Amino acid sequence: MKDFCVVIGAGLAGATAARVLAEAGERVLIVEKLNHVAGHVRDEFDEYGVLIHAYGPHIFHTDNSEVFRFLSRFTKWHHYQHKVLSYVDGMLVPFPINRDTIAHLFGVNISTSEVKDFLKSEVKRSTFNDPPQNFEDAVISQVGERLYEKFFKNYTIKQWSRDPKELSADVAKRIPTRSNRDSRYFSDRYQGLPKFGYTKLVEKMLDHPQISVLTSCDYFEIVKDLKAKFTVYTGLLDEFFDYSHGRLEYRSLKLVFETYDEVHHQAASVVNYPNDYDWTRITEFKYMTGQKSDKTTLCYEYPLDKGEPYYVVMSDENVKKRERYMKEVAKLEETREYLFLGRLAEYKYYNMDQVVKRSIDQVSNWLKGE
Ligand code: FAD
Ligand code: UDP
Numbered sequence: 001m002k003d004f005c006v007v008i009g010a011g012l013a014g015a016t017a018a019r020v021l022a023e024a025g026e027r028v029l030i031v032e033k034l035n036h037v038a039g040h041v042r043d044e045f046d047e048y049g050v051l052i053h054a055y056g057p058h059i060f061h062t063d064n065s066e067v068f069r070f071l072s073r074f075t076k077w078h079h080y081q082h083k084v085l086s087y088v089d090g091m092l093v094p095f096p097i098n099r100d101t102i103a104h105l106f107g108v109n110i111s112t113s114e115v116k117d118f119l120k121s122e123v124k125r126s127t128f129n130d131p132p133q134n135f136e137d138a139v140i141s142q143v144g145e146r147l148y149e150k151f152f153k154n155y156t157i158k159q160w161s162r163d164p165k166e167l168s169a170d171v172a173k174r175i176p177t178r179s180n181r182d183s184r185y186f187s188d189r190y191q192g193l194p195k196f197g198y199t200k201l202v203e204k205m206l207d208h209p210q211i212s213v214l215t216s217c218d219y220f221e222i223v224k225d226l227k228a229k230f231t232v233y234t235g236l237l238d239e240f241f242d243y244s245h246g247r248l249e250y251r252s253l254k255l256v257f258e259t260y261d262e263v264h265h266q267a268a269s270v271v272n273y274p275n276d277y278d279w280t281r282i283t284e285f286k287y288m289t290g291q292k293s294d295k296t297t298l299c300y301e302y303p304l305d306k307g308e309p310y311y312v313v314m315s316d317e318n319v320k321k322r323e324r325y326m327k328e329v330a331k332l333e334e335t336r337e338y339l340f341l342g343r344l345a346e347y348k349y350y351n352m353d354q355v356v357k358r359s360i361d362q363v364s365n366w367l368k369g370e
Contacts, residue, residue: 005021006031011040019208023208028212030213030214031219033219033235036199052299053299054255059082059193060194062188062190070360074204074205082185097147097151097178099178113179119142126146128141135167136167138169231339237322240345248318252311253307256299257297259298260298263293264286269288280301280303322347
């Protein structure tokens with residue numbers, strides 16, 4: 001009998017969709033191919049008792065009070081403002097670029113208004129397309145070529161393994177430039193980590209009498225036997241359509257976790273390495289989780305072409321391919337039997353809050369019959 005909804009994937013998109021459906025009285029089966037819930041925000045205690053993020057560092061940040069209120073029903077927060085240092089010219093300097101970054105790097109005492117003038121003159125002596133056509137143009141139009149080369153060029157080549165000219169200018173919008181001394185990575189109103197971790201948060205979201213969770217189960221292996229009235233899909237977009245428009249590119253990471261017999265090992269929760277080593281960044285989780293321990297675990301991120309799909313790749317070719325898939329998605333969604341949500345299913349470089357917002361909005365619209 002078609003009296004239940006199925007949600008594929010128990011990450012934040014799936015968990016939010018399941019919860020909103022369940023609270024509206026729908027029966028929900030959530031199917032997850034991994035042997036655990038929480039998808040890419042999974043955290044767990046390692047063998048040394050240190051809380052780590054299994055799929056790389058996750059800091060929650062949003063300006064959206066509806067999203068913050070929704071998640072706050074399932075967790076208390078460890079309030080934390082994320083800060084990052086970048087290892088450039090043998091120095092650890094604040095990143096995103098701010099007044100202190102420029103002062104340290106160039107050994108000058110500089111005021112906020114002088115930083116604005118400095119950046120203007122850096123941009124003026126640089127060559128780029130205006131308006132910006134790609135990632136490289138977008139960064140150079142903000143900070144000029146010299147700072148682009150020190151902080152962005154090689155990190156981006158390492159991370160994406162392609163010429164930064166082939167990446168969308170939208171990727172650059174993730175990183176602000178500041179002329180003041182604000183050294184936070186994000187400037188959103190709400191920032192932090194779930195007090196007892198992301199896994200506990202997702203478990204709490206799924207703890208509802210109308211929700212059943214099936215882990216270690218691939219949707220495509222059981223789809224023929226499922227007769228759901230409504231399917232919310234949060235897996236890979238191209239896989240759903242059997243790659244009929246070709247494969248979309250996903251960028252992967254090798255994450256190497258190292259534990260040290262020290263209270264702290266590095267100077268900040270994240271240190272970026274644009275120009276040195278094969279890793280892009282190192283995260284020391286205790287700074288962000290606030291955990292107290294005499295040991296500390298760090299995560300080294302090495303970008304990879306293949307493997308677990310961590311990132312969508314914002315190149316022209318992928319964006320065009322995505323459009324073709326999204327036309328198929330629109331046809332399915334018109335039937336009101338399907339909804340595609342999340343980073344993988346919409347092939348969008350979403351942050352956590354954007355995924356939660358999309359899920360709340362889209363599922364609420366479906367419930368209203370829209
Ligand atoms: P996922 O978490 O990937 O969930 C999809 C789920 O579907 C997975 O569990 C998968 O196993 C399951 N699935 C797929 N196919 C099937 C199938 N056939 N059958 C059953 N199950 C299936 N965002 C922030 O806001 N702040 C950060 O600091 C931040 N840091 C990040 C760091 C890294 C390294 C990465 C890669 C991402 C980061 N993000 C961050 C983004 C964040 O991870 C995503 O926005 C969010 O986790 C996406 O949730 P989702 O539910 O769409 O996808
Ligand atoms: N980036 C860079 N230098 C840095 C940090 C980021 O060039 O020190 C670029 C890089 O292309 C990266 C993008 O900005 O992929 C987005 O950075 P963000 O920190 O948002 O990446 P994420 O946390 O999603 O891995």
